[in-house]
Amino acid sequence: MSSRKFLALFLLCALVPLAAAWASLRFGWFSAAPTVNHGEWLSQELRLLPAPEHGGGQWHLVYVPALEGELAERSEQALLILQQLHVGLGRKQTRVQALVLAAENPAARVRFPHVEWQAAQVSDATLQGRIVLVDPRGLALLRYAVEPGPEQAQRVAGDIRSDLLRLMNYDRSGV
Structure with a gap:
């Protein structure tokens, strides 16, 4: 040749x-190809929680209530989703913290012992009334709408769990 x-x-x-x-x-x-994630990715970088000083922090499932006029049913539904997700993680629940970011402690939170409260005012309208998945460095990654009704809540909880476990498996910050 x-x-x-x-x-x-x-x-x-x-x-x-x-x-x-x-x-x-x-x-x-x-x-x-269709996306694998179920939540809605945030379009801009948003640090919702302070980054840990020593590294290797926890993942957070954060509920941000709407500033005004949110239905108590929707807020309670979000707290129930956070509680069930945290308990359902089993041995991985030590790596995840369920949290409510609100100006005042919600009265319904008393019935959900795994959900913690932190005093903060989130002014970003795209996060209000939603559950947000936050990485160990404090960056908000995905948001999920809280819909009333047990069937929708079960679907949202499954979506959050799927995305959270996938991200935790890919995370190398704790290694």
Whole structure:
């Protein structure tokens, strides 16, 4: 085989896949795979909690109640989801903290011993009335809408659990 023939075959083998990839992107033949996560990723970086000084902090499931006029039923539903998620994590619950960020301690929180309260006012409207998944460095990652009704609450809890366990498995900060 001559060197010219080899060079032509080599270029053909290299350029045909590149041209096919370019054509599939250019003409819309490529469809992106569905996302694996169930929550809604935040579009901007938001530090919801202070970063731990010594590193290796906990994951947080944070409920941010709406500032005004939120239904008590929805707030109680969110607390129930946080309680069930924390208890359902089993041996991994030491790595996760369920938390409510509100100006005042919700009265319904008394019935949910695994959910803690921290005095804070979150002014970001995109997080109000939602459960937020926060990484060990304090960055808010995913948010989930709290919907009334036991079927919807069960679906939301399953979505949060799935995303949380996946992220905890991929996390290397505690290693």
